[in-house]
Amino acid sequence: MKMSCYRRVVVAGLLAAAGLPLVAAVTPAAAQVGGIVHDPRNYAQNILTAARTLEQINNQIKQLQNQATSLVNEARNLQSLPTSTLQELQGQVDRTRELLGKAQRVAFDVGDIQKAFDARYKGAALSAPQAAMVANAEARWTDSVGAFQDAMKVQAGVVGNMGASRQSIGTLVTASQSATGALQAAQAGNQLLALQSQQLGDLAAAIAAQGRAEMLDAARAAAAEAEGRERFRRFRKGH
Incomplete structure (x- = not known):
């Protein structure tokens, strides 16, 4: 019975992290497994926060890459012609x-x-x-x-x-x-x-x-x- 309750808690956390509607029959809101209290809502919120943080980091990396590309292009545009007649x-x-x-x-x-x-x-x-x-x-x-x-x-x-x-x-x-x-x-x-x-x-x-x-x-x-x-x-x- 305890294993079945734990599975329901994990499924509820995954559904919440994926943005899917939670099944109303999933209970309880918090469960104690092996002496550790597991709150699926808090777990799902942490996953969403981590995902948003990772997305922001990826956006910053893309911005830095674009800036580096722009600097390289500007450097090329400022290079003088090596040939003179x-x-x-x-x-x-x-x-x-x-x-x-x-x-x-x-x-x-x-x-x-x-x-x-x-x-x-x-x-x-x-x-x-x-x-x-x-x-x-x-x-x-x-x-x-x-x-x-x-x-x-x-x-x-x-x-x-x-x-x-x-x-x-x-x-x-x-x-x-x-x-x-x-x-x-x-x-x-x-x-x-x-x-x-x-x-x-x-x-x-x-x-x-x-x-x-x-x-x-x-x-x-x-x-x-x-x-x-x-x-x-x-x-x-x-x-």
Whole structure:
């Protein structure tokens, strides 16, 4: 009889812990087994308390795991890109600027251009004595030839930079695809934009050099035409 009573008490405690309705026939509320008083209600309450505590601990563990994951992601996002092509790009820009700076006779300078045109391409230079006109014509021809030579040098430099640019593009695209965080991806994108700017600068330099050569040649032709008219006027006047 005592064993049967104990079983009922244990069953009642398990049902209470599981949240199931207790059977009204389970009695008594407290039983004494082997000299120990067992209260099923208190036992069930302790089980529920332990379950809630375990659930809270699990939630705290998940929160800590999420925080650790977030910190790892932030650390990745703050990692700097190990690859940099800035020095190569600056070298290419410097080489192009050096070629432009070596422009012969008529440089890429407003003041220098004005002086050259005043001395050889217009005004008194086109109505000077015969010897001066011949010298000016020779100087203009030298200007034109030098300008075309300069344009070809700049174009050759731009073509030379294309090989280095291609290598830089491959390096940066690879770095961008293997970027582990937002900062690395942004830095790779910025370097690609810098490379594009350098290529646009090379294109502008080539166009400027070519345009300079064409304009000087056109100015030479116009000056030669003006001198021809002056010579013809002098010829008619002499006869």
